[in-house]
Amino acid sequence: MLDSTLTGETQAFLDDFGAALAAGDIAAAKAMFLTDSYWRDLVTFTWNIKTVEGPDGVEDMLKHQLATTRPRNWRIAEGEVPTEDGGVTTAWISFETDVARGYGLIRLKDGKIWTLLTTMAELKGHEEPKGAARPLGAKHGAGKNRTTWKEEREKEAADLGYKTQPYCLIIGGGQGGIALGARLRQLGVPTIIVERNDRPGDSWRKRYKSLCLHDPVWYDHLPYIKFPENWPIFAPKDKIGDWLEMYTKVMELNYWSKTTAKSATYDQKTKEWTVVVDRDGKEVVLRPKQLVMATGMSGKARIPAFPGMDKFKGDQHHSSQHPGPDRYAGKKCVIVGSNNSAHDIAAALWEHDADVTMVQRSSTHIVRSDTLMDVGLGALYSEEAVRNGVSTEKADLIFASLPYRILHEFQIPAYAEMKKRDAEFYAGLEKAGFWLDWGDDDSGLFMKYLRRGSGYYIDVGASQLIIDGEIKLKRGQVVSLDETGVNLDDGTHLDADLVVYATGYNSMNGWVADLMGQEMADKVGKVWGLGSDTTKDPGPWEGEQRNMWKPTQQEALWFHGGNLHQSRHYSQFLSLQIKARMEGIPTPVYGLQEVHHLS
Numbered sequence: 001m002l003d004s005t006l007t008g009e010t011q012a013f014l015d016d017f018g019a020a021l022a023a024g025d026i027a028a029a030k031a032m033f034l035t036d037s038y039w040r041d042l043v044t045f046t047w048n049i050k051t052v053e054g055p056d057g058v059e060d061m062l063k064h065q066l067a068t069t070r071p072r073n074w075r076i077a078e079g080e081v082p083t084e085d086g087g088v089t090t091a092w093i094s095f096e097t098d099v100a101r102g103y104g105l106i107r108l109k110d111g112k113i114w115t116l117l118t119t120m121a122e123l124k125g126h127e128e129p130k131g132a133a134r135p136l137g138a139k140h141g142a143g144k145n146r147t148t149w150k151e152e153r154e155k156e157a158a159d160l161g162y163k164t165q166p167y168c169l170i171i172g173g174g175q176g177g178i179a180l181g182a183r184l185r186q187l188g189v190p191t192i193i194v195e196r197n198d199r200p201g202d203s204w205r206k207r208y209k210s211l212c213l214h215d216p217v218w219y220d221h222l223p224y225i226k227f228p229e230n231w232p233i234f235a236p237k238d239k240i241g242d243w244l245e246m247y248t249k250v251m252e253l254n255y256w257s258k259t260t261a262k263s264a265t266y267d268q269k270t271k272e273w274t275v276v277v278d279r280d281g282k283e284v285v286l287r288p289k290q291l292v293m294a295t296g297m298s299g300k301a302r303i304p305a306f307p308g309m310d311k312f313k314g315d316q317h318h319s320s321q322h323p324g325p326d327r328y329a330g331k332k333c334v335i336v337g338s339n340n341s342a343h344d345i346a347a348a349l350w351e352h353d354a355d356v357t358m359v360q361r362s363s364t365h366i367v368r369s370d371t372l373m374d375v376g377l378g379a380l381y382s383e384e385a386v387r388n389g390v391s392t393e394k395a396d397l398i399f400a401s402l403p404y405r406i407l408h409e410f411q412i413p414a415y416a417e418m419k420k421r422d423a424e425f426y427a428g429l430e431k432a433g434f435w436l437d438w439g440d441d442d443s444g445l446f447m448k449y450l451r452r453g454s455g456y457y458i459d460v461g462a463s464q465l466i467i468d469g470e471i472k473l474k475r476g477q478v479v480s481l482d483e484t485g486v487n488l489d490d491g492t493h494l495d496a497d498l499v500v501y502a503t504g505y506n507s508m509n510g511w512v513a514d515l516m517g518q519e520m521a522d523k524v525g526k527v528w529g530l531g532s533d534t535t536k537d538p539g540p541w542e543g544e545q546r547n548m549w550k551p552t553q554q555e556a557l558w559f560h561g562g563n564l565h566q567s568r569h570y571s572q573f574l575s576l577q578i579k580a581r582m583e584g585i586p587t588p589v590y591g592l593q594e595v596h597h598l599s
Contacts, residue, residue, distance in 0.1 A: 010091045017184055020363035022276040030059045032113045038403035042573045043120040044102045045069050049550040051403050051543045064590050070098045085348045099124055099585055105401040117401035122574050128186045160254050165287045166192040167582050171261045172294035174203040178244055179567040182251045183575035189582055194259040194277055200248040202240030209324035210348035211237040214458040216373055218381040220564040221392050264515050288557050290578050293511055297561040298512040302503050308481040319502040325352035334486050334494050336478055337502030338364045344461035345500055347470045357472040357494055363437035365456040367445050371418045384577040396569040404530050408443035415444030430466040440534040451537035454504050455529055507599045508559055508562050524552045525595030527559050549574045551589050
């Protein structure tokens with residue numbers, strides 16, 4: 001089929017779809033969706049992060065939202081040409097609502113919509129000052145007592161939080177808080193980021209010395225400023241820390257380091273938070289309208305309570321507090337856990353001549369880094385993808401366009417290929433006694449991440465040490481510690497000078513409990529997971545990440561985090577939701593998530 005014919009047919013379909021919506025003919029719009037179909041909306045229609053499923057789901061959403069959204073001007077996006085493959089037509093699209101401009105991706109099959117992604121690109125009248133609209137910067141002409149850029153920035157920094165109040169307060173100044181802060185800055189939302197560490201980037205610098213990103217550079221860009229072309233594929237932690245510090249400065253973020261949030265309460269009458277912080281030893285009371293918890297999806301350390309921990313005479317700490325291997329040369333080290341941190345720490349200790357034993361308490365999914373990059377990420381996030389015209393922004397939207405309900409179906413064959421390609425590697429691990437899994441439905445690493453945020457290791461070398469017996473392996477449960485080491489359920493005693501608890505992290509609403517009380521934590525419920533009814537992700541089906549980047553059961557309380565990709569991508573949609581509220585734009589939320597699990 002000629003591109004021009006496909007383009008014409010696709011545009012004709014969009015015209016019909018737009019006409020049905022403009023006429024308020026919900027029945028006609030509903031009939032344009034397949035029985036098995038999915039409409040994923042990032043803010044434009046639902047003022048939420050929401051996927052509706054099937055014609056009935058589309059009908060219900062439109063009955064609630066169509067009259068206030070008033071979508072129009074559905075077009076194939078400028079400069080784009082639809083493609084057809086295997087009976088599926090795929091097209092980038094643009095559209096408008098009363099208050100916003102939208103962008104998306106549509107897939108048509110058998111003349112109907114299979115998947116539809118709609119995203120809010122910008123709010124009308126509140127566009128970011130970029131491109132042709134960028135600020136002049138220089139003050140041409142002459143005037144008495146003019147202030148310089150430096151003086152204006154210093155005044156803003158001195159006043160905000162004291163003489164004037166931020167509209168938004170972000171608690172947590174890691175990659176998530178920084179990315180969101182940059183988005184809000186560009187939208188003109190007065191924002192303060194508070195961070196307990198001394199400098200931006202310290203949340204990376206303070207981790208174990210061997211830590212590197214396991215995700216490749218193309219996946220990890222921050223908004224607005226991409227890593228340079230000579231940036232390493234897998235950046236070391238201190239290099240990332242320095243980048244975040246630089247980024248915070250050049251993006252002109254109001255970043256309060258050495259600041260700890262002590263309490264937060266919400267006044268329903270004034271629609272205002274009262275947040276007490278300790279800023280470098282001085283108490284400051286902030287009164288933002290919006291509060292964002294950006295404390296890290298993997299930020300609330302899960303520390304076990306084994307009998308006898310108080311009797312152990314060696315060193316013991318959670319993996320998040322591990323100082324590195326230097327002091328443990330020649331020592332006996334036991335690592336409780338078998339996921340990313342456990343492997344990284346074990347390998348670093350072995351490199352520094354420690355005697356290392358890993359205790360594997362449950363099965364772990366392992367995929368080799370180079371195979372994951374090639375098979376799992378290569379089409380979207382790689383140098384080849386960039387050459388093929390797949391920008392980071394396009395890659396994000398392509399990935400976002402695959403609804404979570406069916407995402408595993410696309411992942412299963414990819415991980416089957418990885419398993420086949422690295423069969424000898426996996427045979428070696430199993431021979432060494434390592435307990436492998438591929439996820440509950442063989443869908444692999446990324447579904448594990450989305451569902452539970454744990455249970456995997458991206459191999460960058462530690463697995464071979466296990467295969468070779470250089471890192472010793474014990475399968476079983478820890479029952480207690482004593483003065484000299486760790487006791488397992490099979491009666492084994494592991495002598496130890498060091499015990500590292502690589503035991504993962506709890507839900508982000510644990511930070512809410514600390515700051516606002518358990519009642520508030522229970523009100524918003526568990527953070528993260530899809531409700532897939534798989535291991536550590538109990539049902540019912542949610543369809544989106546619980547509580548992330550969208551309205552919660554507590555008005556004006558938001559959660560933001562995830563990996564660098566998610567921090568970059570979803571910060572756009574969270575910032576637009578906050579900006580709309582600041583400007584008084586009506587934001588009728590459809591499908592506010594119910595609470596099914598407290599933590």
